[in-house]
Amino acid sequence: MDVREIRKMFPILDQEVNGHPLVYLDSSATSQKPVQVIEKLDDYYRRYNSNVHRGVHTLGTLATEGYEGAREKVRAFINAKSTEEIVFTRGATAALNLVASSYARDNLSEGDEIVITQMEHHSNIIPWQQAAKATGATLKYIPMQEDGSISLEDVRETVTDNTKIVAVIQVSNVLGTINPVKEITSIAHEKGAVSVIDGAQSIPHMKVDVQDIDCDFLAFSGHKMCGPTGIGVLYGKKKWLNNMEPVEFGGEMIDFVDWQESTWKELPWKFEGGTPIIGGAIGLAAAIDFLNEIGLENIEEHETKLVNYAIERLQSEVKGLQIYGPKKRAGIVTFNVENVHPHDLATVLDSEGIAVRAGHHCAQPLMRWLKATATARASFYLYNTEEDVDALVKGLIKTKEYFGDVFA
Numbered sequence: 001m002d003v004r005e006i007r008k009m010f011p012i013l014d015q016e017v018n019g020h021p022l023v024y025l026d027s028s029a030t031s032q033k034p035v036q037v038i039e040k041l042d043d044y045y046r047r048y049n050s051n052v053h054r055g056v057h058t059l060g061t062l063a064t065e066g067y068e069g070a071r072e073k074v075r076a077f078i079n080a081k082s083t084e085e086i087v088f089t090r091g092a093t094a095a096l097n098l099v100a101s102s103y104a105r106d107n108l109s110e111g112d113e114i115v116i117t118q119m120e121h122h123s124n125i126i127p128w129q130q131a132a133k134a135t136g137a138t139l140k141y142i143p144m145q146e147d148g149s150i151s152l153e154d155v156r157e158t159v160t161d162n163t164k165i166v167a168v169i170q171v172s173n174v175l176g177t178i179n180p181v182k183e184i185t186s187i188a189h190e191k192g193a194v195s196v197i198d199g200a201q202s203i204p205h206m207k208v209d210v211q212d213i214d215c216d217f218l219a220f221s222g223h224k225m226c227g228p229t230g231i232g233v234l235y236g237k238k239k240w241l242n243n244m245e246p247v248e249f250g251g252e253m254i255d256f257v258d259w260q261e262s263t264w265k266e267l268p269w270k271f272e273g274g275t276p277i278i279g280g281a282i283g284l285a286a287a288i289d290f291l292n293e294i295g296l297e298n299i300e301e302h303e304t305k306l307v308n309y310a311i312e313r314l315q316s317e318v319k320g321l322q323i324y325g326p327k328k329r330a331g332i333v334t335f336n337v338e339n340v341h342p343h344d345l346a347t348v349l350d351s352e353g354i355a356v357r358a359g360h361h362c363a364q365p366l367m368r369w370l371k372a373t374a375t376a377r378a379s380f381y382l383y384n385t386e387e388d389v390d391a392l393v394k395g396l397i398k399t400k401e402y403f404g405d406v407f408a
Contacts, residue, residue, distance in 0.1 A: 020353030095219035100127035110136030176329030231280030303331030
């Protein structure tokens with residue numbers, strides 16, 4: 001994996017920000033896009049932009065082939081059994097909301113339990129809060145260990161015979177924790193519960209096989225995996241999707257419409273009401289091709305080396321720095337610097353051309369668990385280098401010196 005050659009494929013990285021070469025360390029929020037994806041989108045809109053499925057003209061046929069071809073590429077990418085199990089959505093948030101608004105509300109009642117972890121993104125908390133309120137179910141949390149991991153013993157203690165849904169993030173967007181979702185799914189199934197995986201932070205960075213995990217649902221977004229914004233995926237086992245009701249109604253998702261009653265298309269189209277996200281799906285397919293060519297195993301290995309290098313340098317050279325999360329982690333380093341607010345830190349780093357994220361990272365309950373109002377986060381991807389880490393370390397040292405002078 002030649003990172004310097006890979007970087008040449010990302011036009012946005014070849015620029016200066018505030019007079020410095022751009023160091024982009026915010027891929028957990030959104031990844032940058034390679035020229036292969038940009039050109040594929042440009043080709044669609046320039047050459048065969050059209051609506052899909054019902055048109056018999058040439059452009060409509062080409063657009064339909066691109067859109068449904070993207071569904072097959074997603075199926076193969078996560079090793080689903082059938083394209084019927086692949087539903088295109090606006091993103092991971094919309095996918096999780098679909099499960100919570102359809103499956104959960106039709107299958108939960110008072111006394112039932114929904115189990116999630118304390119490290120969830122708001123997108124995997126709020127939909128379940130609303131489902132619990134609507135059905136009378138109880139929302140429970142698997143506790144975390146001191147290092148920000150979870151133990152299977154705690155999973156077993158939290159998941160009971162009353163549990164109907166276990167929804168967990170595979171990789172924490174704050175701590176970088178890699179959760180044992182295959183084992184968690186097995187525990188859920190032992191109790192008769194379904195398993196829902198938030199794969200937004202895992203799918204772009206490691207090989208995920210839904211049949212191996214045996215999860216019932218999995219959600220992820222295109223924009224975090226080198227694809228366009230506005231496109232995401234819900235994977236669901238056919239047996240569940242077949243019995244779920246749509247949550248959006250209108251064109252595209254109908255079979256027959258009469259004056260008082262309507263029927264729906266078969267899977268997966270009954271969940272894709274309205275004009276679908278055609279360009280987004282075609283761009284996502286190009287992103288999958290790009291990631292497959294490089295190899296997810298190579299990407300994961302590269303990020304592991306990079307995050308270990310970053311932690312070693314940060315801990316040894318930046319005084320007063322606290323890093324959150326377990327030792328074994330994905331390519332995310334979340335931290336605070338003594339006496340410097342994360343927003344101030346991110347502002348100074350930006351003046352050096354370094355882009356990091358600062359705030360609660362859509363994980364306010366986790367921030368309270370960490371006893372922090374906010375944190376700074378540097379997240380790595382296939383195009384980052386050790387030189388990016390060096391720039392971050394240098395920038396943090398400069399930030400400390402700056403605020404030391406201000407408050408001296």
